[in-house]
Amino acid sequence: MARALITGVGSVCPVGWGIDECWQAVVAGRSGTARLEIVEVGENDCKVAGQVPARDGDGYESSPLRLLDFYRFAEAEALERAGLERESVVADPRARAAVASHGFAWKIDEFTAGRRGEPVGGIDLSDFVRRPQQSAHEGIGADFGDRYSGITTACSAGGVAVLEAGEMVRSGLADIVVTGGVDANINELIVAIHSRMGVLTSHNSTPESASRPFDATHAGFVIAEGAGVMVVESERSVEARGVEPIAELSGWGTAISTAHLTAGSEGGEIQALAMQRALDSAGAGPDEVDYINMHGTSTEDNDVSESEGVRKVFGAAAPPVSSTKGVTGHLLGGAGALEAVFGAMAIHSSTLPPTANLNEVDPRCCLDDYIADRARHGACRGVLSNSFGLAGSNASLMLRQP
């Protein structure tokens, strides 16, 4: 069975462009959430978001195709760090791509103009508006043809995409897989809908600390945008190229909860099943996990049930856990991939990132060691990275030292 090794990572998120910038902020616990500026929303809607800053300079640079900007940047960074040229990867029949995205989410102005055939920022959006998901995935992966998989399992999608990459390498189907997730879903409709669902933060007056996973005052997640991309390679390819892997993608598991369309399973049972399957897939015992990057959305439902799920798998000896969503907010389809990137960085840099804005743990969150305040330094042998989605799609990834 082929090993799947991570040889390059790239990222864009509300705390910056590039993995160095993003990881530094995550380790420092410096939150990138802010008052929502991109669109006007209803009086009672959430007014906080994780908006990616302009690449050069302050502020926010609006673009109807920013989703592709994010992905292409993160992909280029991951390939460069892996020592690969995109052209040669695309041309390699043993290379594939598996990427999560839910497609373009237009601001109302952009959408209506696109429907009318009026250019937006010099771009004719009519076809993009008619086929937002297909267009997005064509933009991301068309070069790979039928070696591209576009994945859409809601908030677990990024994790599922990475899992697919692992499966492709492990089964011998591919030697190189470019994988990740990207979303740019901050618009009027998405904010309104999620606000009605009651899942977005109500901490409008303190936007910088609105995403506070596991905290006693957690009150919903913060919608964010960005991308996380990694290059997953077979051991054969790594050895042939003579590159140093960052981490090993050693196992993965999925499980569907059918208890409720939107809520987590009671007692975290199904989340636990996904985690246990990831451990089994990796041939790892619980004691080989030194850190869990939690899905940790900052909603009561998730934070409590996910903690219970961890408890079921690890018992009283659960490793330290944190949620990097306190810094980044929730990238939706991009979240699982970005957090897998952070999991790889935790192993690579021997650093466990903290949960930003976690001051007092919700007593219903039943674990003993939520990393708060500051990062911890020390060898990290194994990481579990959790991604859970609407309608019960749960995925867990196991990463190890290479």
Add this chain to the structure above:
Amino acid sequence: MRALVSTSAKIGFGDPYELNHRELVPFRHDRRCVADFEVLTLACFKELLRDDEDLSGRGCGLYFAGAKDTLQLDIDFSNGVADESDRVGALTAMADELNPLLPLHKLYNIGLYLAAKEGLDCRRHCQYTNHGHADHSAVAAAVRDVCSGVVDLGFAVFAQAPGGFELPPESVGAVGVRVEAVESGDGAGDAVELSGLAQPAMLLQLERLHSNAGGGNLTIELPDGRS
């Protein structure tokens, strides 16, 4: 090594649509926008389950795919649902009126959710959406995971629903493929070759499957020369 494949198909909105439509009542499917995709997917999936079949103890994989650009109606002011002169207010009213889940055009998982409620031990799932090869990805993943032993049974279903944009009625539908191994080989190595079929070859197979829909099983021989 052979992959035993059986198929189902639903084209258009006949009785199965009405039947399965009711299963979505809890989600208040009162507008034909979001649920077409899921209804077709579920109807097709259900046909793949054999009568009186006990799947307990058998690990299953669900692999869905399709074109699901369905919800643009929700912010199409020309359809009268929303008032363009008060866009934020209209959105708010719309979100209040509808089950908040319905206009969420990111709700990809209803099909997975409903299928899993059939009592399957779902050990692997994925949904491939809206790129030209999604159907290929779904079937290839089912074959890959069956042949490598990750799951005992794979169900790949791909559907297409228009959501208010131009799409001829005959193009609205779904095809389901059930995959199970009938002979064990080298596992992963076998999956490589079948999954590695170029898309035209895979689609040709699916075309045959589709034409045979409801006609029982079709055995696909894996190509020679596998690595």
